[in-house]
Amino acid sequence: MAASSETPLEPFLRGTTSKNTRGLLRVIILCTIAAAAVSARLFSVIRFESIIHEFDPWFNFRATKYLVKHGFYSFWDWFDDRTWHPLGRVTGGTLYPGLMVTSGVIYHVLRLLSLPVDIRNICVLLAPAFSGLTALAMYLLTSEMSTSPSAGLLAAAFMGIAPGYISRSVAGSYDNEAIAIFLLVFTFYLWIKAVKVGSVMWGALAALFYGYMVSAWGGYVFITNLIPLHVFVLILMGRYSSRVYIAYSTWYALGTLASMQVPFVGFLPIRSSDHMAALGIFGLLQLVGFFDFLRNQLPGKQFQTLLVALGGTIFAVMFLGLIGLTVSGVIAPWSGRFYSLWDTGYAKIHIPIIASVSEHQPTAWPAFFFDLNLLIWLFPAGVYMCFRNLRDEHVFVVIYAVLASYFAGVMVRLMLTLTPIVCCSAALALSHVLDTFLTVKSPPEPFDTNGSAKPPSATPSFPASLNLGKSVRQPVVGIYSLVSKSTITSLVTGFLVLFVAHCTWVTSNAYSSPSVVLASRLPDGSQHIIDDYREAYYWLRQNTPQDAKIMSWWDYGYQIGGMADRPTLVDNNTWNNTHIATVGKAMSSREEVSYPILRQHDVDYVLVVFGGLLGYSGDDINKFLWMVRIAEGIWPEEVKERSFFTERGEYRVDEGATATMKNSLMYKMSYHNFAQLFPPGQAQDRVRGAKIPSANTELNTLEEAFTSEQWIIRIYKVKDLDNVGRDHASAAAFEKGHKKKGRKGAKRGARVLREE
Numbered sequence: 001m002a003a004s005s006e007t008p009l010e011p012f013l014r015g016t017t018s019k020n021t022r023g024l025l026r027v028i029i030l031c032t033i034a035a036a037a038v039s040a041r042l043f044s045v046i047r048f049e050s051i052i053h054e055f056d057p058w059f060n061f062r063a064t065k066y067l068v069k070h071g072f073y074s075f076w077d078w079f080d081d082r083t084w085h086p087l088g089r090v091t092g093g094t095l096y097p098g099l100m101v102t103s104g105v106i107y108h109v110l111r112l113l114s115l116p117v118d119i120r121n122i123c124v125l126l127a128p129a130f131s132g133l134t135a136l137a138m139y140l141l142t143s144e145m146s147t148s149p150s151a152g153l154l155a156a157a158f159m160g161i162a163p164g165y166i167s168r169s170v171a172g173s174y175d176n177e178a179i180a181i182f183l184l185v186f187t188f189y190l191w192i193k194a195v196k197v198g199s200v201m202w203g204a205l206a207a208l209f210y211g212y213m214v215s216a217w218g219g220y221v222f223i224t225n226l227i228p229l230h231v232f233v234l235i236l237m238g239r240y241s242s243r244v245y246i247a248y249s250t251w252y253a254l255g256t257l258a259s260m261q262v263p264f265v266g267f268l269p270i271r272s273s274d275h276m277a278a279l280g281i282f283g284l285l286q287l288v289g290f291f292d293f294l295r296n297q298l299p300g301k302q303f304q305t306l307l308v309a310l311g312g313t314i315f316a317v318m319f320l321g322l323i324g325l326t327v328s329g330v331i332a333p334w335s336g337r338f339y340s341l342w343d344t345g346y347a348k349i350h351i352p353i354i355a356s357v358s359e360h361q362p363t364a365w366p367a368f369f370f371d372l373n374l375l376i377w378l379f380p381a382g383v384y385m386c387f388r389n390l391r392d393e394h395v396f397v398v399i400y401a402v403l404a405s406y407f408a409g410v411m412v413r414l415m416l417t418l419t420p421i422v423c424c425s426a427a428l429a430l431s432h433v434l435d436t437f438l439t440v441k442s443p444p445e446p447f448d449t450n451g452s453a454k455p456p457s458a459t460p461s462f463p464a465s466l467n468l469g470k471s472v473r474q475p476v477v478g479i480y481s482l483v484s485k486s487t488i489t490s491l492v493t494g495f496l497v498l499f500v501a502h503c504t505w506v507t508s509n510a511y512s513s514p515s516v517v518l519a520s521r522l523p524d525g526s527q528h529i530i531d532d533y534r535e536a537y538y539w540l541r542q543n544t545p546q547d548a549k550i551m552s553w554w555d556y557g558y559q560i561g562g563m564a565d566r567p568t569l570v571d572n573n574t575w576n577n578t579h580i581a582t583v584g585k586a587m588s589s590r591e592e593v594s595y596p597i598l599r600q601h602d603v604d605y606v607l608v609v610f611g612g613l614l615g616y617s618g619d620d621i622n623k624f625l626w627m628v629r630i631a632e633g634i635w636p637e638e639v640k641e642r643s644f645f646t647e648r649g650e651y652r653v654d655e656g657a658t659a660t661m662k663n664s665l666m667y668k669m670s671y672h673n674f675a676q677l678f679p680p681g682q683a684q685d686r687v688r689g690a691k692i693p694s695a696n697t698e699l700n701t702l703e704e705a706f707t708s709e710q711w712i713i714r715i716y717k718v719k720d721l722d723n724v725g726r727d728h729a730s731a732a733a734f735e736k737g738h739k740k741k742g743r744k745g746a747k748r749g750a751r752v753l754r755e756e
Contacts, residue, residue, distance in 0.1 A: 022149075029153055030139060034132035037160030040504065041128035041170045043512035048529075050124045050172070053514040055555060055572050057174035058562030061123050063091065064100045064174075068107055068119050075100070076263070082567040083557065084579060085549050085601065093263040094575065098216030099176050102126070127169040127178035134169075134182040135160040141189040142424045144196065145386070145393055148431045155427035159185075161503040164371035164419035167511045177416060180217035185420050187213055188400075191227055191251065192393045198243025203250030210251065211258025214265055221274050222417055226403065227251065228281035230396045235288055239392060245289050252282045271331055276322065283318060341410055352633060353574055356626035359413040368408075370506065371415055374499040375426040382425025385432060401425060430492065437488045516559065518616070518712075530614070536607070536713035537563035539706050544605060551598065552607040553587070553620055553627060554580050560607070569601055577630070584631035585639055587666040588624070593638075594665045595701040598718050606702060606716045610670045613677065613711040615686035621653060622687065624666055654690040668697040669716055672704060 044053070052061045067075040075097070081088045103122050110117050135156040142155035159165060168177040187209045194202035214220045231248050234240065256269045256278075269275045322331070354360055368376050383401045386394035400421045408418035513519060518530035540550065541564045550566050557571020570580050586597040598606070611619035620627075624644075631639040643660040645651055653661070653671075661667055675683040675694050683692040702716040 026149060026153065030136060030156060033135050033139075033153070033156045033160050036157075037131045037135045038128045040161050040507050041131055041166060041512075043170070043508040044514060045124070045171045047508070047512060047527075048514060048517050048519070050121055051514050051517065052120070052123065052174055052562070053170070053172040053516070054175070055515070055558050056176075057123075057172070057558075059558040059572065060099055060174050060176075061120070062558075062562045063095065064103050064123055065119060067100050067104045072101070072104070082565075083561060083571055083573075084576065085567045085569050087576065087579065089573065089575075094573065096176055096214075096216055096218065096262065096264060098212060098214075099126075099174070099179060101215070102179055123174045124172050127173050127175075128171050130179050130182045131160065131165070131169045134165070134185055137182055137186040137189055138420065138423060141185055141192065141420075142427050144189065144192045145397060145424065146428055146431065148435050150434060151427045151431035153427075154431055155423050158375060158423035158427060159420065161500065161507075162372065162375065162419050162423055163503055163506040163511065164415050164422070166503070166507050167371065168416055170507070170512050172514055176217040177219075180213060180219060181416065181420070183209055183213040183216060184219070184223065184417070187223055188396075188420075191230075191247070192396060194247035194251065195243060195392050195396075198241070198246050200246060200250050203247045204254055206247075207251045207254035207258060210255040211261070214259040215262045219417065220259070224269075224275055225277050226400060228278045229403075230399055231281050231285065233395055233399060234392060235284070237395070239395075240288050240292065244392075245285060248282070248285055252278060273326065273331060276331065280318075280322070287314060341407060351577075352626060352629040353577055353580060356623070356630070360411055363409050363412045363415060367412065367415065370510075372419070372422055373502045374495055375422050378426035378429045379422045380425075381429035382427070385428050386425070397421065397425065433488065434492060437485050516563075530710055530712070532708035532710050532712035533559065534563060536706060536708045536715060540564035540566055540605070540607075540715065543706075548604040549602050550605050550607055551583060551586070551601070551603045553583065553609075553623060555623070556607065556609070569603065578634055581631045581634040584627035585635055587620075588628045588631055588639055588644075588664050590663045591665060591668070591699070591701045595718075598701075599721075603718050605705065606665075606669065606718065608666065608669045608714050608716075610711055610714055611687050612670070612674065612685035612692075616710075616712055617687050619670075619687065619712070620666060621670055624664075625651065627666070652690065653685060653688055653692070655693055662697075665702075668699055669702070669714060671697050672699055672714075672716075674711075 044051075052058055063075070063078075066078060070078075076092045078091045079088060080091045083089045083091075103119065103126055106126070107117070107119050107122055110122075138159040139152040139156035143149070143152035145151070165181060168175060169181070187206055190202055190206035190209060193199075194206050210220070210223060213223060227248070231244060234244055259265050259269050260267065270279065372379075379401070383398060386397045390398075404414070404418040404421050407414040516533040518532075520528045520530060522528050537560065540548075540560070544566060546566070548566055549569065550560050550564070551569045552560065554570040554572060554574060557568045557573075560566055560568050561571060570576075570583050574580060582597060582601070586594040589597075609616075609619045610621065611617060612621070625641065628639060628641045628644055632641055644658060644664075646656060646658060650656070652658075653667070657667075671692055673696060675692055675696060678684065681691075681694055683694060684690075685692055699716070701719055703719060704714070705717040706715040707713070
């Protein structure tokens with residue numbers, strides 16, 4: 001036999017080279033996934049233009065421009081007197097600044113590198129850029145759950161293109177979630193790493209990114225309660241260890257200090273019920289650590305006696321102290337948003353302004369399949385696999401999956417927090433299937449001395465790596481056969497291709513249309529852009545004084561401030577329910593009641609959204625009942641929702657509408673001069689499918705100033721007192737009635753006008 005020329009070092013070098021090749025290939029795949037995640041979110045820029053979407057992003061964009069122009073400290077102390085007129089808003093202390101600061105840092109870094117990118121483009125592209133980082137964070141998190149490298153790669157790919165995440169991270173969606181989901185996933189990765197290693201460094205890193213998360217999004221409360229719950233469950237399972245103690249103590253101490261640096265949060269971590277679970281588990285962990293130390297120092301019976309006596313006393317004192325501080329008001333009670341998560345009807349009864357937001361509604365079942373598609377089927381299988389091993393990190397996945405599933409069913413918006421754990425669990429399940437069929441080795445099949453195979457019952461079990469030479473032949477049935485492997489691989493590939501096609505379609509058609517720019521199809525199939533919003537806001541910017549006060553429903557406040565640059569009465573911050581209710585009362589009342597309200601608040605123009613001509617369903621008439629409900633919560637004797645329904649309980653806008661509905665300011669502004677667009681008797685509201693009365697709705701205290709091309713935006717100018725009546729005497733009478741408090745004075749002034 002010829003001597004082998006292979007040196008002893010060559011097998012080792014081959015192994016190292018193979019390992020490096022796999023590592024390089026993994027890096028290339030991750031970079032490709034990140035690029036795909038960014039590219040999938042650019043449909044809105046390609047189909048429309050580089051523009052800020054929706055409502056909240058317009059305030060974030062305006063605040064970012066202020067930060068870049070005036071600096072960080074001026075931004076911190078910014079009092080915005082152009083919102084919530086005449087109250088104003090202490091902006092620096094009532095927002096989460098993480099999003100704006102991140103964009104500002106990127107802006108200044110690029111300028112230092114001689115890349116003068118406009119701040120608008122940075123804001124538009126920030127969410128797609130962070131989506132690539134989120135995919136990488138998901139790879140790291142899932143890799144901690146499984147030894148299979150394919151699990152992390154699949155999770156990263158799922159996270160990159162899942163519609164449940166894309167819905168809040170397309171280009172132009174400049175909202176807090178643009179960076180918050182990355183911080184959520186990466187903080188969880190650092191926490192799992194800290195628990196597995198028991199390192200102060202990993203715990204400190206988790207606290208650092210938790211503090212960043214607190215500065216970026218109010219959803220940080222989810223982390224604040226999920227991590228303590230994980231530790232509590234580990235203690236109940238008897239899995240307390242020094243690793244858990246070090247990780248949680250480091251995270252809680254440093255994370256709480258970091259979160260308290262955000263002015264909007266302040267002392268809430270030690271004075272709010274939303275944070276008491278984290279504080280309670282921190283105290284409990286100290287007790288458990290103390291008694292664990294005593295158990296090693298004392299005999300068994302003495303330790304049990306001390307545990308019952310001392311442990312029970314300390315727990316009772318802490319519990320009673322918590323109750324006492326809550327009752328006395330030192331610790332703030334649970335917020336209305338918290339109660340609405342557990343009771344779906346709570347907000348509608350007690351806080352209608354929360355229930356009026358579409359993303360706060362319960363999630364319909366089809367939404368899960370629309371936003372998650374294939375992943376929703378793999379999700380339970382992945383959670384089941386975690387139960388099979390149930391290490392500390394798997395306990396975290398199970399807890400996260402249960403809580404996020406419930407919350408996503410209660411509120412549409414929380415589908416965003418469910419998507420990461422669904423991607424992680426689905427990747428665990430699918431990678432297990434692929435590893436089973438693609439990497440499993442066929443067992444040997446021994447032969448007897450005559451060359452014939454032994455019966456299956458007599459076949460011994462051999463290691464797969466055992467070399468039996470010519471006495472082994474591959475079986476042709478079972479999961480080891482080429483047919484089984486090819487079939488499973490083809491099916492999985494087909495499902496993944498369909499998943500990618502679904503994600504691409506949903507992204508391009510459902511989640512890439514900015515609300516300020518609408519698109520429709522002409523009969524020839526070409527796209528027609530409906531730009532009524534920007535047309536109206538630009539008209540306000542060019543044709544009204546800079547200090548002209550605009551009243552609209554709160555949905556449009558941020559857009560008016562961002563695009564029209566005009567002072568508004570209410571906006572999407574919704575911090576003052578009474579002020580919003582005042583606008584609702586003005587919209588739902590007769591002119592003689594509404595006009596004094598407009599004069600009292602120095603309103604110059606009133607803006608309403610009307611979709612009856614075009615068929616645009618998101619107009620103010622469809623939102624009108626929420627205005628009535630919010631106003632009724634403050635003035636139940638003056639505004640009654642029941643008066644807007646017919647005797648049969650119908651909400652109508654045609655001839656059968658109630659007198660209260662027809663006389664309301666909202667109805668008159670929406671349908672003013674609308675019937676003149678149609679032949680007599682044929683005026684049709686295309687949203688509600690109702691015929692509108694031919695008689696025109698007359699306005700006495702307002703005059704039409706602007707109506708957009710498709711009639712989506714209608715703007716009315718509030719008349720001066722001299723123009724309301726026929727002469728100065730009548731105007732004085734109206735002013736006299738206006739100055740009197742309450743509805744009685746307004747009626748008296750209006751009666752004088754009618755008599756003259």
